Amino acid sequence: MEQVTLLLFITIPFLALVAAVPLAWGWGVSWLDLGLMTAMYFIGCHGITIGFHRYFTHSSFKAKRPLRIALAVAGSLAVEGPVVRWVADHRRHHKFSDAEGDPHSPWRYGETVPALMKGLWWAHMAWMFDREKTPQHKYAPDLIKDPVIRRISRQFVLWTAVSLLIPPVIGGLVTWSWQGALTAFFWGSLVRVALLHHVTWSINSICHAVGKRPFKSRDRSGNVWWLAVLSCGESWHNLHHADPTSARHGVQRGQIDSSARLIRWFELAGWAYDVRWPQAKRLEAKRVRPGDADPA
Template sequence: MTMQAGAAPTMAAQKPPAQVSATLGGEKQGMAERITLGLFIAVPFLALLAAVPVAWGWGLGWTDVAIATVMYFVSCHGITVGYHRYFTHGSFKAARPLRIAMAVAGSLAVEGPLVRWVADHRKHHRFSDKEGDPHSPWRYGESVPALVKGLFWAHMGWLFDEEQTPQHKYAPDLIADPAIRRVSRLFWLWTALSLLIPPVVGGLVAMSWQGALSAFFWGSLVRIALLHHVTWSINSICHAVGERPFKSRDRSGNVWWLAVLSCGESWHNLHHADPTSARHGVLRGQVDSSARLIRWFERAGWATDVRWPGAERIDARRAV
């Protein structure tokens, strides 16, 4: 099956050809891949730990703040609007240029190739907080030691699991789209651009190597690490604590203090109660910048058939 331009993704699709499945549907993670993954997690994380002393001793310029902020929210919304609400759940239909742009923007977050990310998340929803969930914090039980272990697993431990989600099973619609398949395969290129754009811009603005190095530290390493841990907190923290005003078959909760940095993803209880909803923050005062961006796309004519949750739909999902 080949997806038509602008069509929203769907879980139902024909199994792709064998050669495509062999390339994108692997179920084992090799040692080299795990070592590379470890480096891409550890190096930005060390930069995040060094951020406070570096800012105190070396300084943090407004150029660095601007570059890091722009890169953070471009890549964050690429994940939340693109990878998550569009490609995973089909919350709206998108014009072809927007579809490709969202795929690339999400790749700049350096959270993995698009097809793999979507497959993992669809599997998570199928087995949420039950056996088979790739990253439930309740994996080891409900005692305090078990939950501590489970939180680490849900946050980042699962990324190193040798067993990988079969992509041909959970994301056949994306594999069947040649353009999206190509974007996913070029993840190495988007990673390189994500790392290089900040120092190039910072160096040109400051016209110095010091400006480039500072922008690389803040706009590349610190920004990527912060976004990684905010995203992973949705898997760990938002499935362990938080308010649950809506009915869901798992333990997803709303964590308000993550709302801005997660671009609205931490209103996680509503998301699991209504996965295809284009808005996650549906109650008064719940900031959801991803929903706002989708609204702008809709007004521009780039997004159609947006699944906005009406009052009746929201009330039907409220917890008794």
């Protein structure tokens, strides 16, 4: 029953989205629309994974000022909330991961099937509507002290508008039509933001409920391979919770991590430095051995 519950929770929303593509093809979507959706998706996704998450939250590397600002803006284009709030919530999540105090653990209500269903819903999106807010001055004082990052965070509504307007403006100019602008807005703005939101939220819900756990962590974080590409490497979540400051999450053979690849390119270009790449000895020490107790 638990597996059926998880399967339904995971597949139904994605099947609905996938079904919309062939239904709309030929009259409601074009290659331009898909191109804009893909480009804006991965700009925002990497803004979250590299910027908000690995850089601002965990200091996995240091960035020169222009890159620091660019990452704050790119993450804001994902429309997942102001950078200071996002970072504060995530730092709190790591402090209390899957325990009391975690803002979005799927195990909040217990381990029965009804409790897990309720917990998955909570971890996926319901927690964002909770009245209890993470104190930003406590969890993100470093970002608040930076006037530029603080300003970008306060300008979240502006960056949301920019994010939603870029696709229809480009679509309208390329096709020189209102229809081109409208379909670009639907796919490049609305569908793109919805898909990115659900993929990001799935890291909070799905990756803390299922997945392989090859490394020791004090929570239930797991690796979910089929989310790796869409999450830009974030779904290798077990290693991340075992070693939160690591700049690479997909450390085993075949584990795609586009965020780590981009950080490497930033390092080669001289824009990023003091990158905390995973070390073989450290990984080996964190690897689960036969007989080790399961944190679950």
